[in-house]
Amino acid sequence: MNIDLDAIAHHLNQSLSLNGIIGVTAKVSVNHDCLKVILVSQKTKEITDRGELLQFTITSLRDLKLTTIQTVKIHGQQINSFDLDWSYKYKYGLSSENNSNYSQDNQTKHQIKKQNTTSNNPVKRGQIKVSQDEFEEALKKCSKMANSAYYISIRYAKKIEIAIKNFNSNIEAISHEILKIKGSEQFQFATELEQIQLDIQKLSEDSLEDLVISLNQKRKHLENFTVALFGRTKAGKSTLRETLTRGSGSTIGKGSQRTTRDVTEYSWQGLRLLDTPGIEAYKGDDDTQKANKIIDQSDIILFLTSDDSVQPGEFQAMAQLQQINKYFAVILNVKYDISNKLEDLKMILDMPEIVFDEDRLSQQKNHIQSHIKEYLNLDNVDIVPIHAQAGFLSTQAEYQEYSSQLWELSKIEELYALIAYQIYTNGQKLRLATFSESLDYFIVLINQKLAVAKSQLSVQLKVMEQKQRKIEKIFTEVEKDGNKKIKDRCDSLYDLIENEIGKFVDNYSDKDINGRQREWKRIVNEKHIEETMTSCIDEIFSDLREKLQEFEQEYEYDIKNIQIDMEMNFSNITKDDTGKLIKRVGVGIGAVGAALFVAANWWNPGGWVVGAGIVTTVASIGTSVAGDREKADDDKNYKKDIAKEKDSLKKQVKQKREITIKAYQDSFSENIIEYEIKVVSQMKIYIQGLWEIIQKLDDSCHEIAEINKQMQEDFDKLK
Numbered sequence: 001m002n003i004d005l006d007a008i009a010h011h012l013n014q015s016l017s018l019n020g021i022i023g024v025t026a027k028v029s030v031n032h033d034c035l036k037v038i039l040v041s042q043k044t045k046e047i048t049d050r051g052e053l054l055q056f057t058i059t060s061l062r063d064l065k066l067t068t069i070q071t072v073k074i075h076g077q078q079i080n081s082f083d084l085d086w087s088y089k090y091k092y093g094l095s096s097e098n099n100s101n102y103s104q105d106n107q108t109k110h111q112i113k114k115q116n117t118t119s120n121n122p123v124k125r126g127q128i129k130v131s132q133d134e135f136e137e138a139l140k141k142c143s144k145m146a147n148s149a150y151y152i153s154i155r156y157a158k159k160i161e162i163a164i165k166n167f168n169s170n171i172e173a174i175s176h177e178i179l180k181i182k183g184s185e186q187f188q189f190a191t192e193l194e195q196i197q198l199d200i201q202k203l204s205e206d207s208l209e210d211l212v213i214s215l216n217q218k219r220k221h222l223e224n225f226t227v228a229l230f231g232r233t234k235a236g237k238s239t240l241r242e243t244l245t246r247g248s249g250s251t252i253g254k255g256s257q258r259t260t261r262d263v264t265e266y267s268w269q270g271l272r273l274l275d276t277p278g279i280e281a282y283k284g285d286d287d288t289q290k291a292n293k294i295i296d297q298s299d300i301i302l303f304l305t306s307d308d309s310v311q312p313g314e315f316q317a318m319a320q321l322q323q324i325n326k327y328f329a330v331i332l333n334v335k336y337d338i339s340n341k342l343e344d345l346k347m348i349l350d351m352p353e354i355v356f357d358e359d360r361l362s363q364q365k366n367h368i369q370s371h372i373k374e375y376l377n378l379d380n381v382d383i384v385p386i387h388a389q390a391g392f393l394s395t396q397a398e399y400q401e402y403s404s405q406l407w408e409l410s411k412i413e414e415l416y417a418l419i420a421y422q423i424y425t426n427g428q429k430l431r432l433a434t435f436s437e438s439l440d441y442f443i444v445l446i447n448q449k450l451a452v453a454k455s456q457l458s459v460q461l462k463v464m465e466q467k468q469r470k471i472e473k474i475f476t477e478v479e480k481d482g483n484k485k486i487k488d489r490c491d492s493l494y495d496l497i498e499n500e501i502g503k504f505v506d507n508y509s510d511k512d513i514n515g516r517q518r519e520w521k522r523i524v525n526e527k528h529i530e531e532t533m534t535s536c537i538d539e540i541f542s543d544l545r546e547k548l549q550e551f552e553q554e555y556e557y558d559i560k561n562i563q564i565d566m567e568m569n570f571s572n573i574t575k576d577d578t579g580k581l582i583k584r585v586g587v588g589i590g591a592v593g594a595a596l597f598v599a600a601n602w603w604n605p606g607g608w609v610v611g612a613g614i615v616t617t618v619a620s621i622g623t624s625v626a627g628d629r630e631k632a633d634d635d636k637n638y639k640k641d642i643a644k645e646k647d648s649l650k651k652q653v654k655q656k657r658e659i660t661i662k663a664y665q666d667s668f669s670e671n672i673i674e675y676e677i678k679v680v681s682q683m684k685i686y687i688q689g690l691w692e693i694i695q696k697l698d699d700s701c702h703e704i705a706e707i708n709k710q711m712q713e714d715f716d717k718l719k
Contacts, residue, residue: 003030008064012037015060021053033070035061035092042079050076050086051336054354055347058090066092088357130417130424138424139225139270142299145428146222148718149435150215156711157211160443160704164208167450167700168201174692178685196457196693203449211442214296218435221297224272225423225431228294229331231304232314233278236333236388240304241275243391243412244268263294269416274298279317291321296438299430300419301328307364307385308335312371319375325437327422327430329382330368331415332361338390338409349405356411361385384418386411429719436715443708447701454697461690467555468683474547475676479669482540486664489536493527494657501649505642533664540668548679 005028012026027038039053057074072092076085130138175194231237245266264275274294295301305314336355338348348354365383372378391410393399399406407413422430500523508516 003035003066003068005030008035008061008066011064012057012060015056016053019056021056024053026057030069033068035066035069035072037061037072037074038077038084039074040077040079050088051354054088055344058351058354059347061092087359088354089359090351090353130420134424135420136270138427142225142423142427142431143223145718146218146431146435149432149715150219150222152711152714152718153215153218153435153439156439156443156707156714157208157215159707160211160446161208163700163703163707164204164446167696167703168197168204170696171197171200171693174689174696178689196690200450200453200693200697203453204446207442207446207449211439211446214293214438214442217293217297218438221272225270225300225427226272226274226298226434227300227302227419228274228276228298229302229304230276230279230291230318231331232311232317235278235304235306235314236335237275237278237304239388239392240331240333240386240412241266241273243388243395243410244273246395263290271419279314288321295321295326296441297434299326299427299434300422301326302331303328304331304333305368306333306335307361310364310367310371312375315368315371315375326433327426328376328378329384329418330372332364332368332383332385333388334361334385336387336389338387339393345402349402349409352409355387355390355409356385382418384411384415386415388412432715432718436712439711440708443704443711447704447708450697450701450704454694454701457690457694457697461687461694463555463558464683464687464690467551468680468687471548471551471683472676472680474544474551475672475680478540478544478547479672481543482537482668482672483665485536485540486533486668487661489532490657490661490664493529493532494653494660496527497524498650498653501646501653505645505649509642509645529660533660537664537668544672544675 009026009028012028016024016026024039024041027040029036029038037057039057053076054074058072061072069092072090074088076087078085175197178194229237229240241264245268262277266273266275274297276291276294303315303318305311334355336348338345338355368383369381372381387410389410390406391412394403394406394410504520504523508519511519
């Protein structure tokens with residue numbers, strides 16, 4: 001093969017120089033019938049502006065008329081770099097017309113290989129051309145299907161409404177029964193249960209309202225097949241919209257000025273198109289909800305991106321919306337400016353492969369497929385390259401001479417053909433899915449919300465049951481420790497009294513009964529029995545209050561950790577009721593003091609029968625004059641009486657000790673049990689209420705799931 005590569009390189013370099021392209025050098029090599037041209041530049045700009053380089057290079061090579069060359073590969077490269085910036089390949093030696101046919105043949109082959117996704121189920125596309133009559137007939141069938149699906153949806157929406165109303169009525173009855181309990185208005189937990197009932201009611205009714213709004217919106221467009229267009233700002237949505245609506249172009253380039261409320265609706269070839277704001281504008285729940293409503297209304301979802309900047313973030317943003325179970329296709333807008341020079345436009349119209357560089361677009365399609373797989377979990381998504389600018393220029397008066405060629409270059413007809421094919425082959429299923437999957441989505445959403453509420457309440461129920469056992473344990477321990485403290489404190493007081501019996505009897509046996517009673521009363525009063533035991537009771541309940549405060553803090557920590565929304569608070573119980581309890585116990589202690597009056601004043605004369613005998617004996621001893629034998633007998637009797645008196649007092653002290661301990665322990669137990677019942681009974685009522693609501697939630701979930709099953713069966717009959 002005799003090819004003068006130096007001559008070719010010289011010719012290319014001269015052409016580039018004459019056309020004002022400085023700093024770019026052409027290197028040429030050949031492999032069999034393929035000519036390889038590398039355009040090396042020291043400046044980034046020339047390599048980046050590959051369209052201009054391609055035009056001049058292709059034109060220059062065509063002038064050479066190289067008969068042995070079949071294919072040309074043109075690459076862009078920066079100096080001192082081994083990597084190629086871009087590549088372009090085309091058939092050489094064919095006329096412009098043949099080149100165009102070659103490109104179209106490739107497009108046809110590419111179309112045959114394409115697949116579409118309807119509800120994530122890939123279906124092979126054949127070479128089916130849908131006529132206008134077939135398309136219009138398909139739209140009529142789609143409308144008929146939409147009407148049938150709508151009435152099924154209304155019927156089952158009503159069943160869901162009834163189920164939710166019955167459920168809310170049931171849990172309202174639970175709260176009502178609790179509030180009927182005597183004194184329930186004082187129960188903190190009864191109020192919490194009422195709030196839970198209101199929260200669940202609002203949650204379910206809001207979801208039901210969304211479903212009704214969705215169906216009402218679809219009812220307005222039963223005759224319309226709806227296509228929604230998503231995509232990022234500046235991808236070309238405004239240009240495409242202006243093209244399809246034959247607009248003036250006034251909105252082109254103003255995408256960044258639009259707000260999240262801008263949803264444009266227009267008609268195109270019998271279709272209803274919804275043009276949404278840039279996907280990156282969706283921020284927060286409100287915007288996401290608006291976008292989801294558009295998806296809900298639509299039968300087909302199109303996503304527009306551009307070849308100059310395919311970004312993972314735009315597909316990630318789309319993934320934040322509800323799961324897409326509809327036909328989803330990508331429009332790849334080629335951003336190749338063709339409006340600079342008229343002579344350039346003519347060349348591009350003759351050689352459209354300059355715009356639709358198959359190698360470069362193939363790489364972009366691979367990136368798009370991988371992003372969609374990663375973020376949207378969709379396979380085999382159709383990707384349709386278009387040139388939106390060419391489509392728009394074809395509608396403008398100044399380009400009227402080239403209108404048909406520009407429209408053909410735009411390839412928007414291929415987009416329309418793809419949509420028409422989907423409607424012809426899958427349109428009725430798509431329309432049915434818009435209703436069935438939407439209703440299924442709302443039903444599942446309601447069920448999920450109820451299930452989440454059930455899950456949260458079940459976690460709280462488990463926590464409450466654990467806390468009930470713990471607080472019962474606290475009361476049991478406090479009662480046990482309290483009784484021991486009462487006994488120990490009483491024992492210590494009565495031990496002091498008992499230790500003074502011997503000294504008292506020895507020192508005051510010769511006193512008269514009144515004097516001995518006064519002295520004994522003084523000894524007993526010095527022990528401050530009632531004041532000491534009252535203080536003991538206060539200490540016990542102070543300890544209980546501290547334990548309840550610790551319990552409250554632990555409870556709040558646990559609730560916060562399990563992230564339960566419904567909040568139970570012990571603060572009113574521990575702060576208010578504990579204070580009332582201490583006051584009430586004070587009254588109880590006063591009653592105990594009254595009951596123990598005899599025990600505390602057991603120095604009364606009736607308790608000193610033996611003591612009176614001693615006085616008599618002592619008096620008789622003091623006034624009697626007798627013989628030695630009589631004196632010995634009296635001394636013997638006196639010592640006997642003293643021992644007897646000490647034993648008698650010890651028995652009385654023991655008896656009074658037992659009476660005092662029992663009286664205080666009984667009063668304490670009565671009060672602690674009363675308080676425990678007050679606290680734990682509230683927890684039990686709350687736990688019972690939780691359990692009943694959980695049961696109603698579970699029953700409602702089963703009922704709604706059964707309704708959904710029946711609904712799917714009815715929708716399946718329409719397929």
